[in-house]
Amino acid sequence: TVPPHTYFFWVDSIVRYNAMLVMTRAMPNLQQIYLEHIGHKYNDGEDPDEEEAVRTANWTTHDIGIISNFTKLRELSIDEVPMNGRYPFLFNFPLLQKLDLLHCIHLKWDLDMLDGLPLLKELDCTNGLCLTGNIRSLRVLKDTLEMVTIDRCRNVEGNLMDLADFPHLKKLKLG
Numbered sequence: 001t002v003p004p005h006t007y008f009f010w011v012d013s014i015v016r017y018n019a020m021l022v023m024t025r026a027m028p029n030l031q032q033i034y035l036e037h038i039g040h041k042y043n044d045g046e047d048p049d050e051e052e053a054v055r056t057a058n059w060t061t062h063d064i065g066i067i068s069n070f071t072k073l074r075e076l077s078i079d080e081v082p083m084n085g086r087y088p089f090l091f092n093f094p095l096l097q098k099l100d101l102l103h104c105i106h107l108k109w110d111l112d113m114l115d116g117l118p119l120l121k122e123l124d125c126t127n128g129l130c131l132t133g134n135i136r137s138l139r140v141l142k143d144t145l146e147m148v149t150i151d152r153c154r155n156v157e158g159n160l161m162d163l164a165d166f167p168h169l170k171k172l173k174l175g
Contacts, residue, residue: 012036017062024069031095032075033067037082045085045108049130052084052106065089074098083107091116097144098122105129111137111156121168124149134158135174142166151175 009030011020017038023030041056042064059082067076068089076093077100084106091113099120101107104127111133114120120141125131126149135158138145146168150156152175163169 010034010036011038013038014040021066024066028069029072030070031072033070033073034077035064035067035079035081037080038062041082041084045083045087047108048085049106049108056082056084068092071095076100078102078104078107080104088113094118096120100124101126101128101131103127108132111135114138115140117141119144121145122147125153126151128153129155131156134162135160136162138163138166143168145169147171149173 009016009020009023009032011017011033020033040060040062043061044053064083064087067073071093073093073096075098076090076096079100080103083104086108091109093116096117097119099117099122102124107128108130111131114123114137118141121144123145124147131150131153132155135150135156138148139162142165145166147170148163151173160174163172
């Protein structure tokens with residue numbers, strides 16, 4: 001048998017999205033989810049970019065909020081998923097250890113929101129055009145962070161030395 005920590009559900013199609021809906025009841029203890037562009041968009045979040053909302057108004061929409069039912073998530077990867085606005089529930093997984101937010105150009109979030117992920121070890125935000133904040137905010141994760149990538153996120157500021165005393169940090173990429 002496969003150990004439970006290796007279960008990973010990949011959502012890259014409408015069929016798999018629909019399966020994820022069923023899994024919220026059948027497998028609420030799922031620990032790893034990878035969301036990829038499925039040809040449609042997820043519902044707009046709080047404070048959406050108005051131009052993007054108008055551009056995608058006629059697209060088929062799915063509820064991204066269903067992933068909040070997976071309260072035991074340890075890994076969450078969101079890659080090139082059409083999301084527009086703020087989704088605070090994405091930063092409220094107390095067991096999450098790995099978060100990848102890749103090429104989510106209209107996903108609005110701030111580094112301060114990471115305080116809802118107290119066990120986070122790995123963070124990868126690449127091409128997060130709407131990410132804001134100061135890298136000093138990572139200090140709430142000083143005792144857990146091992147790998148950090150914040151690349152092509154032009155609205156992030158701060159001093160690299162704010163991370164100098166992180167005891168477990170093994171890999172850092174700030175671009």
